Amino acid sequence: MVDNQSFQLSVEELPHQTQEYLETLFAVGNGQIGVRAGHPLKVNQLYDGNPGVFVNGFFDSEPIQYGEWAYGYAKNHQTICKLPNLRGIVLRIGHECSSDSEWQTERTEMNLDMGAGILTETYHVITPSNKQFDLSLSSFASMKRRELYVCRYTIAHCTFSDPVALSHTLDQSFSLIETDDPRVANKHHQLEKEVRGEYQIWTAPHSGKQIALRADLGPHQLTDGASIASIFQVALVDDNQANFFQNQRVDYATLVKEQEESYQAFWEKSDIHISGNAQLQKGIRFNLFHLNQGAGRDGKTNFAAKGLTGEGYEGHYFWDTEMYLLPFFIYTNPEVAKQLLSYRGNILPQAHARAKELGQSGALFAWRTIDGNETSAYYPAGTAQLHINADIVYGFQLYERVTGDQELIDGIGKDVVFETAKFWLNYGTYTRKQGQDYFGVHGVTGPDEYSALVNNNFYTNKMVQNNFYYAAELAERYGMYPEERNKWLAAADAMYFGFDEERQITQQDDSFLDQAVWPFEETPAENYPLLLHYHPMIIYKHQVCKQADTVLAEMLFTGDFSFAQLKRDYDYYEKVTTHDSSLSRSIFSVMASRIGDTGKAYRYFMDTALMDLTDLQKNVVDGIHAANMGGSWLSLIYGFAGLYYDQGLRMANHLPKEIGTLSFTLSYLGESIKVTLAQNDIFCELQTDSLLVVEEMDAGIRIKQR
Template sequence: MKNYIIHDPWHIIEAQYRPEHNEFSESIFSIGNGRMGQRGNFEENFSGKTLSGSYIAGVYYPDKTRVGWWKNGYPAYFAKVINSVNWIGLHIKINGETLDLVACTVQHFERRLDMKHGILDRSFIATLTNGIQVEVKSSRMYHMFHTETAALQYHLRLLNADARVELSSYLSGDVFNRDSNYDEKFWKTVDRNAEEYLRMVMETKKTNFLVETLLLNRFYHNSKLTDPQERTIHADRVSESVGIDAAMGDTLTIEKRVSIVSSTNHERGSLYEVAKSNLQAITRESFEQLKNKQHQAWQTIWKESDIQIEGDIAAQQAIRFNIFQLHQTYTGEDARLNIGPKGFTGEKYGGVTYWDTEAYCLPFYLSTQDVTVARNLLLYRYQHLQKAIENASKLGFKGGAALYPMVTINGEECHNEWEITFEEIHRNGAIAFAIFNYIRYTGDIAYLLPWGLEVLIAISRFWSQRVNWSVNKQKYVILGVTGPNEYENNVNNNWYTNTMAAWCLRYTLECLDRANEIDKTALEELMHKLGFSALETEKWRHIVDHLYYPDDKSRGIFLQQDDFLDKELIPANELPLAQRPLNQHWSWDRILRSCYIKQADVLQGLYFFEGNFDMDTIRRNYEFYEPLTVHESSLSPCVHCIIAAKLGKEDKAYEFYLRTARLDLDDYNNDTEEGLHITSMAGTWLSIVEGFAGMRVYNDQLHFKPFIPSNWESYAFHVQFRGVKLYVKVSRDNFEIKNLSESGINLIFNDRPFTVEPALTT
């Protein structure tokens, strides 16, 4: 763990130069706006440890799969959201010496991420080897008010001597991905020039995404605009430079404004004009005016989604950091986009979509944003339905059965670890559960026709073919799977997977009945289109009634899978700390034979379907599995927090909250340098709203059953439910709800019904 990020309610602050942890800090200080984003890289040259990263939503490369030997059904590629044009770059020489903090003596250093206003600031004082001391202050923002643009301002002041300063600002297409399977560069430069603006046109290999970048530089000497003296064009770089004889105390400033547009959003032939129009729009205003617009855009965001905590600055900082990164990653304006596990903060996982979106992120957007945002997340999967059917057919499934991919950017499966690609099929259930979750929360039953039901039928067709009848058990079984706990592979009858399969079939049957009530004609048309018959529903009912679930009756628990109790059951707290995380210290063979659980598995099912189980059942399973769980997935602590809160284990709930909330800020799993855990950040929001506040939806009503951590004075948040906006505040001796809409709402508080009228307080 790392603990040098200073606790502050609205800022992420690094107050000391730590080159050995720079890649960790680069992840923490990433910024973006839903369309594009960037790691917290330095503008000036830096020869130390760094992972350069600048990313554009929807632009990817199909990196050829690298495996020892090929297996039928393996994806041919792993899709990656790739490192793109470097627009922030500056090359600075002072009396002939390049400014590079690795070669300097650094007297002061601070990086500060202003989450309230969406601005990344950095400052330092450093002495070069030639004795010149300089002070640098920089500010950078990816505009939330104009998401194809960004800007930065960089001030350099001479502190102890006169000096010749040469300042070069550039665009560079000389970029690569560290995780390239064959050390291949994914881009080719199509055009570059330095006429009206610095211009770089790049195209991805194979996928042929065209990206146009226009950069406007403004150089100042003591606030006086200075024209560039030289323009340089190389094969994959264009730059503008000035050379100034500056006196001690002088300040040199450069402002960079950029527009980055791609053929994913615009016609290829129009990219230059679109980028030019974007750039002109932001260059008509001063940098301070752009900052004010950024402030206003973030003020609107925070008004709907902020969570305020009194009495615990570390917890307050953490929840805001998680919410901030979620909004930087996904705005919901485009149904073609989704939420990558790393967002715009790193390369790991390719930056593409997993089941995390449906299982963890959807509730955050349902409760804090307009309903269209959550609907766009569902439509993303509907648009990929035919690809999901193709994915299933490659594995031998027929008749319109769909297997949604574990990893994707365009609907095709592109994950290439067999135990994940072929076996972690529970992801199909998360897609179905998202439809259920969306409808129960919004009341938008009309979503079933024409979108949701077609997806549910295709998923159910998969489950009906994936089971097989066991003569020995006289039950249907599901063999050869990997559950949410990826520290177990190729197991039989994973309880969560079997439970999810039966639920999907049952829910699809219910939705068929509901669709018949909504629009019988439309349903008949859909059935004709899909070649659907009553024989299928008969088989589904038989599977639901005869599916096998492993359990241990003596303990009163569900077994994670068949034969789980053959393992040596040693609690995780007895493991030496030097061996954690296990995935960085143990062989895979040792992990697979152990009892240790990477993330909530049985408990994931109890979280999703808690209404189906009594408290004693939930308690017994929690108390058996929690001690065996090592939480080496970012998705694990939030589920444990919510269940612990439900069981009244308030101290454990708070412990798990801090683990999920400060997972990246404190680097719990020693892997933040690879990028932030964006999708699990939604779990932080869940931990407070569903965990501490106990918010649920039962029978079309919101329920609350809150508690407050012992060291908090209060916490407050906004939620939207079926068109009604609510402000909820929980304090030591009070529970307050304000209805900020025009119509009343009925809800349940601690099992008692209440009606909250507009603008009234209960």
């Protein structure tokens, strides 16, 4: 069990104390179940907050209502269902009941032990008749037994002798949070409940998705100093499942021990140690903690944009997984990375159907989804972000390169790569520019959602080119698609990349640099993010980036560009980027490191490491920013440590002066590598009898096979 203070997050350390903000930050989960840290007595409207429980993959759906419909639009919404506050309890002392009248509660302790994955809280409670006592909670979502959520309640320091009756009610009612923010779910789904003996089946009425829930709801009689542990079993119901629950019930002490062991194993592989700034140290561990507890691990679910901590983005999975989250798992927990990628393989049939619906060959993965079907109602910032196809392929490619595991590629991996390459060859087109035939991709939206439906988005074209090359590599390896392979190689070699000769700047797309620059000096601070204050047409006609686009492509393929080009592009695009997306700052941090501006890299990293703890984006109440948390890892490892795959692992020391040392562990080709950066030095410790070797290079080191 880790007892270092930097693994402890206490409520007193935080800049805000609103209930909803704390519910998100102190949420606990395990990739299957996520539980917001709601008020323990909130089972109705008497107490503040927005508590709830989320089960990964459990959603309801309903038809999307369009004022004007067009062929191929997404048909149905999908919204993750928020379940009742499982940790919520009803207390009775004599004739007084906590759900009939409001009892005074004062939070005296709230501490998240990130080293063990356990949340502890204490509340001083006063009833209307002035009976007083302390209510303590210790809760966690089991990492070993993923269908279990555990909460132990203790009653102490009573000023009365009567027993306290503690019970749970699953018939809870809360008002819907009303918001105009399009990023937040604003739908209520009335679940159908059926009692079957000792468990219940809850059904989402439109999607037909079901979960099974089993718990001892009480009541339990507690006297001063007594405790009771409530163990909830929650599982998605599979059509072919004979037994809903896979685990036998065990005692509380065993569950705690298992939890501590699971987190000890996680931190041994994943921890990052930073010297010189205690706040940053805690911030990065907080981010890694939430990455661990948000990832689906069954090959059927993925990582929602807000994890399992809130309604933001309706529980949907995006490209965030492959581009911002997957690198962390590939390099530290490859078994989790494999399951996240397996999810993409499992939804390949839906991707085939979507491509067919659009009249294209191959497969087109949904921009935002839970079950694999497209749910984005606004196609310019949804389906048009075709780059998700190539993002997913990049994830498979990076996984194979770093882990050496070809089994995944032998199976579903190669099919995903081939089918997306087929799509690109059909969707893209050859055009003649400057007297030469080029292959381009038109009518798409890149990562910058403030520039929609453009031709030859640089990021998209670069990723498609990589998709083609990897497909050709696999086609040769497996002796498949010989004719298509030649076409894929030809299209990749002919890929168009716009360049402004006068300014010596890489063009984000064919028209971006021709547009007027957004009037930044005239835009008040309260008008950001722009998407909440300006019509899309006003945004689209300007040079303004919501997030890293060209700069992201150059982070992924740094070796394809000169240092001078990287710096020119960085300097230009930074000036027109608002960072309205939480996905942006980490990429600018990485690239600032790579162009030698360590001071700027550090400032951007400060934002990524502490984004949710400081509520930088002003919407933590809706859930964590998972992609930014993955981005904070990128800022450290891809940025400060310069990690870049190039026929092995290349690293360079870009450590800013504010950080004394940076230590972390990488997994490469099945071996563990311990890395420490100090000012101007990189130290690598390989396993005994390692099959790897460390080479000194002019700008750092390379780790490769002997």
